[in-house]
Amino acid sequence: xxxxxxxxxxxxxxxxxxxxxxxxxxxxxxxxxxxxxxxxxxxxxxxxxxxxxxxxxxxxxxxxxxxxxxxxxxxxxxxxxxxxxxxxxxxxxxxxxxxxxxxxxxxxxxxxxxxxxxxxxxxxxxxxxxxxxxxxxxxxxxxxxxxxxxxxxxxxxxxxxxxxxxxxxxxxxxxxxxxxxxxxxxxxxxxxxxxxxxxxxxxxxxxxxxxxxxxxxxxxxxxxxxxxxxxxxxxxxxxxxxxxxxxxxxxxxxxxxxxxxxxxxxxxxxxxxxxxxxxxxxxxxxxxxxxxxxxxxxxxxxxxxxxxxxxxxxxxxxxxxxxxxxxxxxxxxxxxxxxxxxxxxxxxxxxxxxxxxxxxxxxxxxxxxxxxxxxxxxxxxxxxxxxxxxxxxxxxxxxxxxxxxxxxxxxxxxxxxxxxxxxxxxxxxxxxxxxxxxxxxxxxxxxxxxxxxxxxxxxxxxxxxxxxxxxxxxxxxxxxxxxxxxxxxxxxxxxxxxxxxxxxxxxxxxxxxxxxxxxxxxxxxxxxxxxxxxxxxxxxxxxxxxxxxxxxxxxxxxxxxxxxxxxxxxxxxxxxxxxxxxxxxxxxxxxxxxxxxxxxxxxxxxxxxxxxxxxxxxxxxxxxxxxxxxxxxxxxxxxxxxxxxxxxxxxxxxxxxxx
Amino acid sequence: xxxxxxxxxxxxxxxxxxxxxxxxxxxxxxxxxxxxxxxxxxxxxxxxxxxxxxxxxxxxxxxxxxxxxxxxxxxxxxxxxxxxxxxxxxxxxxxxxxxxxxxxxxxxxxxxxxxxxxxxxxxxxxxxxxxxxxxxxxxxxxxxxxxxxxxxxxxxxxxxxxxxxxxxxxxxxxxxxxxxxxxxxxxxxxxxxxxxxxxxxxxxxxxxxxxxxxxxxxxxxxxxxxxxxxxxxxxxxxxxxxxxxxxxxxxxxxxxxxxxxxxxxxxxxxxxxxxxxxxxxxxxxxxxxxxxxxxx
Numbered sequence: 001x002x003x004x005x006x007x008x009x010x011x012x013x014x015x016x017x018x019x020x021x022x023x024x025x026x027x028x029x030x031x032x033x034x035x036x037x038x039x040x041x042x043x044x045x046x047x048x049x050x051x052x053x054x055x056x057x058x059x060x061x062x063x064x065x066x067x068x069x070x071x072x073x074x075x076x077x078x079x080x081x082x083x084x085x086x087x088x089x090x091x092x093x094x095x096x097x098x099x100x101x102x103x104x105x106x107x108x109x110x111x112x113x114x115x116x117x118x119x120x121x122x123x124x125x126x127x128x129x130x131x132x133x134x135x136x137x138x139x140x141x142x143x144x145x146x147x148x149x150x151x152x153x154x155x156x157x158x159x160x161x162x163x164x165x166x167x168x169x170x171x172x173x174x175x176x177x178x179x180x181x182x183x184x185x186x187x188x189x190x191x192x193x194x195x196x197x198x199x200x201x202x203x204x205x206x207x208x209x210x211x212x213x214x215x216x217x218x219x220x221x222x223x224x225x226x227x228x229x230x231x232x233x234x235x236x237x238x239x240x241x242x243x244x245x246x247x248x249x250x251x252x253x254x255x256x257x258x259x260x261x262x263x264x265x266x267x268x269x270x271x272x273x274x275x276x277x278x279x280x281x282x283x284x285x286x287x288x289x290x291x292x293x294x295x296x297x298x299x300x301x302x303x304x305x306x307x308x309x310x311x312x313x314x315x316x317x318x319x320x321x322x323x324x325x326x327x328x329x330x331x332x333x334x335x336x337x338x339x340x341x342x343x344x345x346x347x348x349x350x351x352x353x354x355x356x357x358x359x360x361x362x363x364x365x366x367x368x369x370x371x372x373x374x375x376x377x378x379x380x381x382x383x384x385x386x387x388x389x390x391x392x393x394x395x396x397x398x399x400x401x402x403x404x405x406x407x408x409x410x411x412x413x414x415x416x417x418x419x420x421x422x423x424x425x426x427x428x429x430x431x432x433x434x435x436x437x438x439x440x441x442x443x444x445x446x447x448x449x450x451x452x453x454x455x456x457x458x459x460x461x462x463x464x465x466x467x468x469x470x471x472x473x474x475x476x477x478x479x480x481x482x483x484x485x486x487x488x489x490x491x492x493x494x495x496x497x498x499x500x501x502x503x504x505x506x507x508x509x510x511x512x513x514x515x516x517x518x519x520x521x522x523x524x525x526x527x528x529x530x531x532x533x534x535x536x537x538x539x540x541x542x543x544x545x546x547x548x549x550x551x552x553x554x555x556x557x558x559x560x561x562x563x564x565x566x567x568x569x570x571x572x573x574x575x576x577x578x579x580x581x582x583x584x585x586x587x588x589x590x591x592x593x594x595x596x597x598x599x600x601x602x603x604x605x606x607x608x609x610x611x612x613x614x615x616x617x618x619x620x621x622x623x624x625x626x627x628x629x630x631x632x633x634x635x636x637x638x639x640x641x642x643x644x645x646x647x648x649x650x651x652x653x654x655x656x657x658x659x
Numbered sequence: 660x661x662x663x664x665x666x667x668x669x670x671x672x673x674x675x676x677x678x679x680x681x682x683x684x685x686x687x688x689x690x691x692x693x694x695x696x697x698x699x700x701x702x703x704x705x706x707x708x709x710x711x712x713x714x715x716x717x718x719x720x721x722x723x724x725x726x727x728x729x730x731x732x733x734x735x736x737x738x739x740x741x742x743x744x745x746x747x748x749x750x751x752x753x754x755x756x757x758x759x760x761x762x763x764x765x766x767x768x769x770x771x772x773x774x775x776x777x778x779x780x781x782x783x784x785x786x787x788x789x790x791x792x793x794x795x796x797x798x799x800x801x802x803x804x805x806x807x808x809x810x811x812x813x814x815x816x817x818x819x820x821x822x823x824x825x826x827x828x829x830x831x832x833x834x835x836x837x838x839x840x841x842x843x844x845x846x847x848x849x850x851x852x853x854x855x856x857x858x859x860x861x862x863x864x865x866x867x868x869x870x871x872x873x874x875x876x877x878x879x880x881x882x883x884x885x886x887x888x889x890x891x892x893x894x895x896x897x898x899x900x901x902x903x904x905x906x907x908x909x910x911x912x913x914x915x916x917x918x919x920x921x922x923x924x925x926x927x928x929x930x931x932x933x934x935x936x937x938x939x940x941x942x943x944x945x946x947x948x949x950x951x952x953x954x955x
Contacts, residue, residue: 278732
């Protein structure tokens with residue numbers, strides 16, 4: 001054979017191989033195609049945490065409630081109606097009878113109870129379990145030792161009931177570790193019970209047997225309740241179409257949480273088959289209950305969604321097929337949009353802001369994300385609040401948003417992004433004030449920055465973070481006379497360094513999970529997993545806890561550490577004099593927001609373990625003829641709010657067929 | 660072969676564990692009991708030695724590369740196998756284009772040294788070598804897709820999608836091959852047996868194609884071994900630029916995500932490919948070059 005022939009065979013073989021990789025299912029274009037930004041890590045709603053995953057999940061599944069695409073207010077989903085108890089802690093959801101899984105089985109209340117319990121089991125590994133920790137018993141179930149308690153508690157209670165005594169907590173911890181009836185009885189302070197152990201062998205055996213039998217009965221009841229009704233959780237399916245949820249305390253935004261993917265139901269019929277736990281959501285297996293089903297999923301290429309034949313409200317879904325592309329390259333995404341192959345891109349190269357923001361198909365509005373720096377308060381001199389405040393007052397945020405970002409981002413003078421209905425952030429004095437900054441720094445012992453050690457700004461590798469860090473380093477050097485060195489690390493290293501607390505200042509961003517200040521404020525409680533600043537403040541912790549249980553606060557109010565005690569007192573008085581429970585609830589909700597406002601004031605006025613820098617703007621390009629895509633949300637009272645959370649449910653989006 | 664594979668897995672594992680971060684870390688902190696549960700589930704213990712044991716056991720007993728950690732529900736082979744024909748096909752096509760373009764340019768330059776054709780093709784080759792492929796790719800995209808509207812911008816689904824990424828992959832290699840072929844041709848044309856062939860009255864075209872070419876492409880063939888392994892395993896840059904579901908993305912994503920299984924899977928795969936091509940090149944050289952054959 002001549003070498004030339006071999007060479008000619010190569011392209012033919014290659015083209016043949018390539019031809020085998022094309023899928024017939026993707027040959028016809030979808031009704032609507034969008035760029036999803038990255039490959040979903042998973043399609044299991046109980047395991048996911050990201051925005052790209054969420055976009056697909058809200059198309060494949062449906063929770064008790066949904067977010068109305070035009071207003072984002074909670075609307076009936078699988079639950080057609082619900083009752084809420086006067087104190088706001090008990091919800092009874094009545095499920096519609098025509099909701100179906102794609103395999104034809106009805107969606108029942110048991111599917112929800114099952115999914116909510118699974119989310120809390122630590123061995124399952126759901127990172128968003130905390131979203132539903134407001135459900136009674138959820139947090140206890142989610143923490144290992146609490147589960148041990150759920151099983152062993154009955155033994156202790158049997159001992160306590162029989163002996164009317166109590167075991168001191170320290171001893172109890174030790175006993176739990178050993179979990180043995182005899183030691184448990186030994187550890188009880190009750191002399192009568194202990195005497196039972198020292199009685200003659202026969203009596204002692206009878207006594208222990210009776211005690212043991214009682215403990216076993218209670219353990220079995222607890223386990224049975226846990227496994228079959230989720231009773232250890234405040235979520236119970238009283239029949240196939242009724243779900244009762246009990247909360248630790250009222251949550252004003254609870255109906256929003258039930259529309260969020262961690263609270264979606266799961267197909268028990270599929271998950272209870274051994275071997276499906278980890279891959280039940282792959283195209284060949286998945287069973288779902290939302291407006292769309294998973295048509296095809298090819299890693300690195302696209303996910304194709306098809307309108308589901310079994311969805312109870314399928315007539316209301318305008319698009320019959322939707323493609324989501326996992327493209328990470330924003331330039332390619334833009335090129336695809338410009339050449340007409342995709343209809344929506346939620347991001348584009350930031351360098352092109354000036355050129356693109358002039359276009360009629362460009363949108364930009366406030367987002368629910370804050371860009372800030374963490375300060376490592378464990379390291380002197382950053383452990384001094386005056387120093388931290390001096391840093392905050394020496395940053396010129398206006399220049400940053402004007403020079404680097406250029407999309408109308410808002411300089412952040414506090415942490416919680418504006419736009420949450422009913423919440424007024426505390427007034428702060430964080431604007432640029434170099435003179436006051438220098439005075440504070442001098443007060444802390446560093447006049448004109450003399451003697452101040454060199455500190456670093458850690459950021460993860462990205463061009464815009466770099467520009468901002470360099471601007472801030474320059475501003476602090478000019479205004480305070482101190483030396484700041486920005487340095488970068490790749491993503492995983494940066495995360496590890498932050499967690500280990502081996503930084504001075506570190507870039508961070510937070511996307512709110514639900515439309516409430518708490519999603520930004522509960523990060524900073526002592527030893528919170530996302531705190532990572534070493535900062536701890538008793539009054540702050542107390543305020544966050546009080547906001548989490550405002551009824552408890554109303555019963556035992558405290559005023560020390562509050563800057564506006566008058567406001568809290570007035571709201572308390574109004575709540576106690578409210579003519580009806582609805583009025584009381586409303587006043588208590590306002591009181592709760594007031595407590596959160598007090599907490600945020602401590603954070604951004606007094607203590608500053610963080611330096612807020614700016615509030616994000618959400619921007620992208622979407623074809624003007626696309627319908628059911630809302631960047632502004634018109635509320636029932638006619639007001640218009642920006643789509644802060646950047647939620648665009650696929651159930652309403654469609655592209656009218658071009659003429 | 661076996662000891663070197665063991666060494667590869669061992670060293671790679673150790674390096675992965677030395678790097679900061681872990682497959683389960685992300686922006687939102689995860690509770691320690693959750694991380695422990697995930698580690699147990701996916702078989703990712705805390706120490707490299709324990710991981711090595713788990714990995715080898717899985718490899719030898721189940722013949723599996725283990726679960727992917729960042730793309731849940733799939734094993735590493737689930738990710739790599741569908742991507743394989745995409746990268747091999749695209750790479751094969753690119754390899755052919757690189758050889759065809761490179762040899763034609765190189766030989767025509769080598770047979771007429773210092774002519775305008777020589778300067779033009781070597782100038783082109785210099786450009787091809789110095790331009791990074793994201794620039795070439797973006798240039799082709801602007802020219803062929805956005806201006807001329809001949810080809811789709813990006814994506815994967817029909818033969819129209821193939822040409823731009825294949826060209827982008829091919830051009831830098833074509834440039835190198837052109838220079839190698841030119842040098843090879845220049846040297847061969849000085850040889851005695853070429854003079855003999857001319858003296859026999861053969862036309863210049865026949866002299867080049869029948870006699871000179873076989874020897875002139877020897878340096879090209881030696882270069883093709885490592886180049887083929889590189890080109891066939893896909894290119895992260897080209898795949899992200901054109902949105903292609905190939906192998907290249909996993910080399911980078913595996914490392915960035917600390918997805919240990921994916922990192923090891925791609926390393927093993929690449930190692931196998933390199934070994935195979937080096938062997939193939941040795942065989943091809945023996946077949947092409949009478950001198951090598953006699954020596955063996």
